[in-house]
Amino acid sequence: GAVVSQHPSWVICKSGTSVKIECRSLDFQATTMFWYRQFPKQSLMLMATSNEGSKATYEQGVEKDKFLINHASLTLSTLTVTSAHPEDSSFYICSASVTAGYEQYFGPGTRLTVT
């Protein structure tokens, strides 16, 4: 149980284009979903928290107009990186929770490379 999937697992895009990453909870309904990014040999940094049907809460320093988050249902959240630049290249990981976040289950991550 508690399986979270992400799609795609790896994406390469050109600078200036937009990329959408999907996060799905496969066998449970997630009241809250989280988006993180992780640079090599660094820990996970929380980007934003989203609840189904409401606007995401972004962490300080994260541009909400650049990283668009849509939490359309209790099993799906999407992160769109708009006008991507090489510095956006990173490992993006989502997590889902039924307990408002103290117990989070993570997806396998999406590796984004912007050329």
Add this chain to the structure above:
Amino acid sequence: QKEVEQDPGPLSVPEGAIVSLNCTYSNSAFQYFMWYRQYSRKGPELLMYTYSSGNKEDGRFTAQVDKSSKYISLFIRDSQPSDSATYLCAMSSLTGAGSYQLTFGKGTKLSVIP
């Protein structure tokens, strides 16, 4: 001082050894304490979580929390090569919006040598 401190290692042990992984923290508001295992290029996998001070055991894994010292540990008994991964400690605190936010340590990279 960072909220959560974790020695990044790397830590290399022979198969069968007991492994001790540790984190310290400074924020008294942390309520739940988790250990995650992350294989290379994969998402973290929740191993254990605890709420109160004391020990919690699950198979070969024991999580220990000492809130008075702001110190948590994960022990792995009879370590196996398949335990080779990065181990992340994480701690949660309640946000003003009513959800819990996780703060992660940097992770300790563990290698178990056959």
